[in-house]
Amino acid sequence: MKLYHQWWLASLIFIFAIVGFLAAVSWQSNHPIVRQDEELTVVPPPLVQVLLAFGDRYLAADIAVVRSLLNPLKDDGYDHFRSQAKIQLDASMMNPRHEDNYYIAAALLSWSGHVEEAKTILRRAAEGRSFDMLPPLYLGFDYFYFEHDSILGANWMYQAALRADSEQNRTSLSRIASRWLERGEDAREALKVLDAMRTQARGVALKAYLAQRGERLKALVILQDSARAYYIRFGKPLGTIDDLLKVGILTRLPLDPAQLGFYLDASGMPQLRQPPFNGAPPPR
């Protein structure tokens, strides 16, 4: 009798279990879990990241970069990339040479307003990867485009040119660097960098190109110095560049070897005329 009761009890529990399981699955099939793309929000301190990676800084850097790669690209917003910028900065401290890390920093962080973080990551990569031309190239671009610092931009671009794997790349990057220098605010500073580039340049054609750019900057320095002298003498900014000849400050105008010429900006200061981007011939 006792055995008979036990059998019934066991069967009842078994049936209840089956019913319970079916009910649970039925409910779950009508209530799917919808997860939003989870943004990267948790960034432990670097030391904790290293400890979690069993004391291995390289593994910690790999994990941090994978976390950055998995951060959903919802928008280019500054806030969206705040945590990613922090975690990538940590990764660059743990392994400054990580190729994916500097690459996504250049591709994402710079463009989402985290230029400072991107610059730090790229500078560490440029210093750690002496064989790689890309970190200084991206760093130069960040300085030139985001910070409007042509001199530093050109400096880093020139570092990239020195590391270029082919003569063609070296020439192209050096040319970009020299053009950026001409856009700088301080023509004398730009001239110094350009001279250094010319001295170290390999290849006759590139040396000649950089020498021509140097002559152009020297002409600009002469014109700008003369414009300042004009302002001191007459108390007003220069009206046209030819005024320098009329009042006798210059006996002849310096020539532009690139034949692009000069123009006066709003404050009456001579500036270099840049070649048009659409390939049209420059005005003579």
Added chain:
Amino acid sequence: MTSFIQSTWLAGLRGRSFHLVLMLGLILVGWAFLASFFSPRHPQTVALDVGISGIRITLVLLSLFWVQELVSKEIERRTLVLTMAHPVSRMDYIIGRYAGISVLLLVSTIILALLLLLTVFATEGEYGAARKVSLGIPYWATMIGLWLDVLVVTSFTLCIASLSTMVFLPFAVGIMFTLAARSLGIVLEFLFVRQAEGDQALLFQFGPVIKSIRWMLPDLSRLDWRDWTLYGLSPDTDSLIMAIVMAVAYSVILLSLAVFCFQRRELV
């Protein structure tokens, strides 16, 4: 002493330890291979990087396992008393066990390194990184660095085992030692090279403590030469030599302490 080295080697083989090594190796290969898929620009470098980290972790686990199996458990089961009934010194026992485990670890390092090498070859895709990984002398030099690293951990764990009365204590303390010694490098760099990123309060709070700790704890990150194989950047000769001197000297100190403690230990 050679008899203890032989017995450690045979115990390692009979205990099917190499089955464990192969199993961990296969997990490692899978881990490194999968990790390469998470790298858009240099999958081979990432596979090698993650694989080296995997070998570093695996070797420590094997070292702790063997010290526990071949020393701590022998003490606990009193089988050591029978061994010591023979005309052998306790120093021979400790040094012999250490040398035996070192050989087991060397063979494990070679097996794991060969498996990783196959994985790295398998991940060579169409996209090449800015610089290809160097898999010749730099790779094997990195492996020697990992072996030296785990020898320091083994000597520490053996030292704890020589005085511990609990079987699991050497394992637990060994893991803590490994974590601390391997993390010391980045802590020193953060505090003293990067000046705590300008956080003066942190520097004042932890600077003196860490300065003292570095005289007691070896900086095991100095034995991690993977930049050589990953990026072709060899460590300079001075740091290479001083890292080896540090590892050997620290191991000798700990082994001396282990022998000293073990000779004064009650075995029954």
